[in-house]
Amino acid sequence: MMKLLIICIVTAGLIYPDAKTILGKVDQNMSSKNRVFESMMIINGIRSKRTLTSKTYSEGDKRSFTEFLSPAREQGTKMLKVEGQLWIYSPSTDRTIQISGHLLRQSVMGSDLSYEDMMDDRKLTDVYNAAVTGEEKIGDRNTWVLELKAKVTDAAYESRKIWIDEERYVPLREELFAKSGQLLKRTDLKDVVMTEGRWFPTTIIYKDMLKQGDGTEFRISSIKFNQDIPEYIFTKAALKQ
Amino acid sequence: MIRFLLKGILRDRNRSMLPVIVVIIGVFLTVMLSCWITGIMGDIVDMNANFTTGHVKIMTRTYAKNSDLIPNDLALMNVSELINQLDSKYPSMEWVERIRFGGLIDIAGENGETRAQGPAAGQAFDLLSTGSKELERMNIKKSIVSGRIPDKQGEILISHDFAERFGIGPGDEVTLFSSTMYGSMTFKNFKIAGTVRFGVALLDKGAILIDITDAQQVFDMEDAAGEILGYSKGNRYNDEEAGTIASSFNAGYASDKDEFAPQMVTLRNQNSLASYIDLIDKMSGIMVTVFVLAMSIVLWNTGLLGGLRRYNEFGLRLAMGEEKKHIYKTLIYESVLIGTIGSVVGTVFGLLAAYALQKHGLDFSSAMKNSSMMTPAVFRAVVTPGAFYIGFIPGLFSMVLGNALSGIGIYKRKTAQLFKELEV
Numbered sequence: 001m002m003k004l005l006i007i008c009i010v011t012a013g014l015i016y017p018d019a020k021t022i023l024g025k026v027d028q029n030m031s032s033k034n035r036v037f038e039s040m041m042i043i044n045g046i047r048s049k050r051t052l053t054s055k056t057y058s059e060g061d062k063r064s065f066t067e068f069l070s071p072a073r074e075q076g077t078k079m080l081k082v083e084g085q086l087w088i089y090s091p092s093t094d095r096t097i098q099i100s101g102h103l104l105r106q107s108v109m110g111s112d113l114s115y116e117d118m119m120d121d122r123k124l125t126d127v128y129n130a131a132v133t134g135e136e137k138i139g140d141r142n143t144w145v146l147e148l149k150a151k152v153t154d155a156a157y158e159s160r161k162i163w164i165d166e167e168r169y170v171p172l173r174e175e176l177f178a179k180s181g182q183l184l185k186r187t188d189l190k191d192v193v194m195t196e197g198r199w200f201p202t203t204i205i206y207k208d209m210l211k212q213g214d215g216t217e218f219r220i221s222s223i224k225f226n227q228d229i230p231e232y233i234f235t236k237a238a239l240k241q
Numbered sequence: 242m243i244r245f246l247l248k249g250i251l252r253d254r255n256r257s258m259l260p261v262i263v264v265i266i267g268v269f270l271t272v273m274l275s276c277w278i279t280g281i282m283g284d285i286v287d288m289n290a291n292f293t294t295g296h297v298k299i300m301t302r303t304y305a306k307n308s309d310l311i312p313n314d315l316a317l318m319n320v321s322e323l324i325n326q327l328d329s330k331y332p333s334m335e336w337v338e339r340i341r342f343g344g345l346i347d348i349a350g351e352n353g354e355t356r357a358q359g360p361a362a363g364q365a366f367d368l369l370s371t372g373s374k375e376l377e378r379m380n381i382k383k384s385i386v387s388g389r390i391p392d393k394q395g396e397i398l399i400s401h402d403f404a405e406r407f408g409i410g411p412g413d414e415v416t417l418f419s420s421t422m423y424g425s426m427t428f429k430n431f432k433i434a435g436t437v438r439f440g441v442a443l444l445d446k447g448a449i450l451i452d453i454t455d456a457q458q459v460f461d462m463e464d465a466a467g468e469i470l471g472y473s474k475g476n477r478y479n480d481e482e483a484g485t486i487a488s489s490f491n492a493g494y495a496s497d498k499d500e501f502a503p504q505m506v507t508l509r510n511q512n513s514l515a516s517y518i519d520l521i522d523k524m525s526g527i528m529v530t531v532f533v534l535a536m537s538i539v540l541w542n543t544g545l546l547g548g549l550r551r552y553n554e555f556g557l558r559l560a561m562g563e564e565k566k567h568i569y570k571t572l573i574y575e576s577v578l579i580g581t582i583g584s585v586v587g588t589v590f591g592l593l594a595a596y597a598l599q600k601h602g603l604d605f606s607s608a609m610k611n612s613s614m615m616t617p618a619v620f621r622a623v624v625t626p627g628a629f630y631i632g633f634i635p636g637l638f639s640m641v642l643g644n645a646l647s648g649i650g651i652y653k654r655k656t657a658q659l660f661k662e663l664e665v
Contacts, residue, residue, distance in 0.1 A: 043424065045314065047501070050423060073461070074425060087354075088418075090428035095416045097347045097428070098355045110314070110424010236354070 019130035019146055025169035026162075027123045029198045034059040037223035038069075043111045044214035052109055053221075061122040063234040074109065078239045079118075086115055089239035096239050111216040112185065112208035116156045124148065124162075127155050135166075138173055142166045157184065168192055168199040183209050196225050257579050260543050264583025264640055265590065267536040268632035272591025273622070275528040275631055277598055280623035282521040286478065286514060288441065291378045292364070293341075294511040295470025296478050297334070297487055299323070303500040304467065311341045313422050313460055316467045317503060324469065331486055335474055337375060338466035340365040340456040344419030346399070346449065348407050357407045361400075363417070363449040365456030369394070378472070379450070381437065387411055388435025391452060397431035398450040401438040411435055417449070421461035429459045440619055471505075480518060483507040532635040533642075540643025555651055569648050576644035577637065584636030591632055598622035 034057070041052045052074055058064035064081045068074040076091035086099045105114050124130070128148035136145050143163040150158050159181075163173040170192050176185040185208055189201035200223065207215035232238055290296055300308060304315040317323065324336045342363045350356030367373040368381075368391050376382065381390055386401040388411030397415070404410055413433050421427045431451065438445055457463055471486070473479060490505040509515045558568055602621035 045423060047314070048423060050425075073421075077426060088426065090416075090418075090426070093416050093428040093430045094353070095347065095349060095428060095430070096354050097345070097416065097418050098358070107420075107424055109426060110420065 016132040016135075016144065019132045020125060022132065022144055022146060022164055022169065023125045023128075023130050023148075026164055026171060027125055029168070029170050029200060031060075031123050032198075032225040034227060034229055035223060035225050036227050036229065038221045040217075040219045040221060041109070041111055041113075042217040042219070043109065044216065045110060046212045050110070052111075057229050057233050059229060059234065064118075065233050065238060066118075068109075080234065080236060080239055081118075082234060087236060087239060094240070096236060107208070107211070112206040112211060112213070113216060113218070114156075117185075117206075127152050128160065136163060138163055141168075141172060143172055165192070165199075170199045170201055172201075185209060191219075195223060198225070257582075260540060260576075260579045260640060260643075261583045261586075263536060263539050263543060264580055264636045265587040267532050267539075267639065268584050268587025268636040269591040269594070271528050271532045271635050272588055272628050272632045273594040273598070276591075276595035276624050276628050277620070277622040278528070279521060279625060280599065281620045282517050283623055284621060286508070286517055286521070289512050289514055290472070290478055290508050291380070292441075292444070294508045294514070295337075295468075296473050297471040297483050297490075297505050297507050298511065299327075299469040299471070299490070299503045299505045300467070301501045302504045305504050305506065311343055311467065313340065313342060313420075313462065313467050314424060315501070316340075316422055316462060316465045317469060318465050318501070320466045320469060321464055323503065327469070327471070327490075331471070331490075333474055333482070334471040334486065335374065337367060337470050337472070338453050339468045339470055340453060340460065340462065340466055341468070342419055342456065342460060344417050346403070346407075346447075347416040347418055348409055349414070349416065359403060359407060359447060361403065361417075361447045361449045362444075363419075363451060363456075365451050365453045368398075368450070368452040369454070374472075380439065381450075384437040384439050386436045386438050388433065391434040394452060394455050395431060396434040396452075398435050398437050399433050400445050400448040401436040402445050403447045403449075404433070404436045409433060417451075417459065419460070421459075422465060423461055425461065427459050427461070429455070431455075469503075478508055478518075480507070480509055483509070529631060529634045533639050536635055536639035537642045537646075540639050541646045543643060543647075559651075565651050568651050572644055572648045572651070573641060576640045580637040580640030581633075583640065584633045587636060588629065588632040592624060592628060595622045595624050595628060599624055 036055070036057050038053065038055050041054070043050045043052070050071070052071065053069045054066050055069060056064060056066040062083055064079075066079045068077045078089040080087045080089075087096050088099060089096045099115060105116055107113070108115055108118055127150060129151045130146050130148045132144050133147050134145045136143055143165055146162045146164060148160040148162060157176040158179040159177045161175040161177075162171050164170070165172050170189065171187075172189050172192075174185075174187045174189070175183055176187075178184050185206060187207070188205045189203070190205070191203040192199050192201045194200075200220075202220040202223070204218040205215050206218060299317065301315050301317055304312055304317075307315065320338055324338070327334070327336045342365070344361055344363060346359055346361045347355050348357045366375045366379065368375065376390065381398070385398075388398075391398060397417075399409070399415070409415065411433050414430050415433060417427075417429045417431060419427050437448070437450070439448070451459075453466070457465065473482065484507055487505040487507050490503075494502045494504070509518055555568055559565065599622045602619035604619050
């Protein structure tokens with residue numbers, strides 16, 4: 001019996017590929033030099049459902065610029081992230097306000113995403129140590145289950161559990177945990193499409209586990225990778241234009 | 242006999258001076274402290290009622306559960322209809338809308354970018370309507386340090402300490418950055434009309450006050466409010482009346498399972514005020530008991546000393562044939578007279594001190610800097626009708642009790658030994 005158990009463990013170890021290799025392939029799909037995308041955020045609040053559309057330019061994990069296109073109340077609101085700093089421009093007041101500290105953990109537009117979620121898009125391999133812990137099926141897709149532990153001190157989440165599509169190397173589900181081990185957020189990634197030679201999920205459903213409501217659906221309606229983004233886009237001057 | 246005893250008390254100062262002084266001090270302390278503690282407790286309750294709790298408060302059930310978080314996404318909707326219903330059903334009460342909110346106050350530099358920024362705890366109420374009692378309720382006029390009360394939309398009152406910290410003042414523009422009822426970001430430029438200091442550390446740290454219509458617009462809360470506060474038209478909190486109204490209101494929604502159904506709570510059941518209210522009711526009793534006990538012990542001791550000093554007098558009176566019972570009775574009568582004199586004088590001094598404390602108060606602001614309680618920084622007394630007689634209870638009772646205990650010694654004197662003692 002003992003021998004059988006040892007054989008099973010050894011065999012299992014041989015079957016699972018290296019977690020770092022998996023994450024590397026995920027980063028190849030999910031990360032790019034830059035990207036420009038239009039998205040729709042459907043926020044299912046406890047009393048109402050709201051839809052916001054926006055256009056985002058992002059470059060690596062350092063710079064991004066988002067302009068909200070609708071609804072009317074949000075139209076023209078812009079957010080600029082450069083390095084670790086975030087500025088928000090409000091057309092109604094013609095003011096640019098810098099957001100910092102604990103406010104970065106606040107919800108963006110009442111959604112289940114925090115500013116930190118939006119800003120922190122570093123490569124997983126740069127932030128976490130990973131281990132493959134098993135295999136599971138999500139829908140009709142086989143996935144590797146990876147457990148990630150932060151190796152840097154400024155990670156937004158101390159640990160994560162990720163279900164990676166074994167064939168396409170994109171995450172299909174993610175659970176994000178606090179240092180205490182409490183589950184903070186759950187995301188389901190759907191509608192994986194092949195675009196510009198990479199697999200990419202175009203729908204992400206975020207659920208803040210500490211918040212009431214049915215979560216936020218983030219749908220990417222169009223995405224382009226490695227574009228020529230004008231330099232001025234990532235300047236504060238662009239906020240007022 | 243009373244006249245005879247009174248003459249004795251006045252002429253023999255050794256007999257009365259110490260007990261009278263003890264009674265005066267005790268009564269003075271009873272009256273003054275009772276007025277002061279009642280004043281402090283009353284101020285705490287009134288301040289909570291005026292600023293946050295009302296005499297009763299209506300919130301949605303789910304808002305009530307999380308009210309510490311000021312969850313405006315769970316606010317009451319269709320408030321004008323609800324207030325109309327409340328007005329007709331409970332005409333003895335006045336109903337007002339309030340919105341509490343948190344946010345950032347951002348101050349622009351020369352180029353319009355953030356120069357300084359600080360968290361602010363805001364409150365929106367009816368600042369602009371003619372005839373609104375809210376200005377008086379929030380004591381705005383007396384709290385203005387610089388500038389004036391807002392007279393149009395888009396104007397804001399800001400904590401004086403906050404304004405000083407960021408070098409802003411009346412006429413300057415600040416931007417409020419917060420979230421709407423639906424969670425969207427919201428920004429609004431306000432012109433500072435004035436700065437205020439309430440003398441409440443919790444409010445003076447970073448309070449901002451805006452008109453309710455501004456708040457409804459900024460937070461996308463049209464015809465919505467976080468809370469509806471009810472005040473008795475006599476502006477006195479009556480726990481029993483508030484409880485009856487709350488029970489009757491909540492009974493109307495008992496079968497409604499909606500988590501957004503309105504729920505009414507009384508002042509007593511908010512901000513841990515129940516213990517304060519109970520303490521106010523019991524305060525006079527507690528003070529009287531404490532001083533009766535303390536003074537009785539002192540006066541008992543004083544009586545014993547007096548008894549020793551008057552040992553020969555009692556002996557002579559017994560030898561002359563006066564009954565022990567009669568001597569004991571005159572001793573009690575004497576104590577009633579001394580207690581009355583001491584109580585009158587002590588009450589006069591106590592009331593004078595209480596009036597001074599009512600007018601000027603004692604400023605504890607330096608000690609309350611980091612207080613998270615809704616308490617006034619200046620502790621004032623309040624002179625209540627009860628203060629005029631409360632001192633007589635410990636004054637008379639303790640004097641009589643003290644003398645009654647010490648006077649028991651009279652019965653221990655043996656007639657057979659009297660003459661022998663008197664020869665000495």
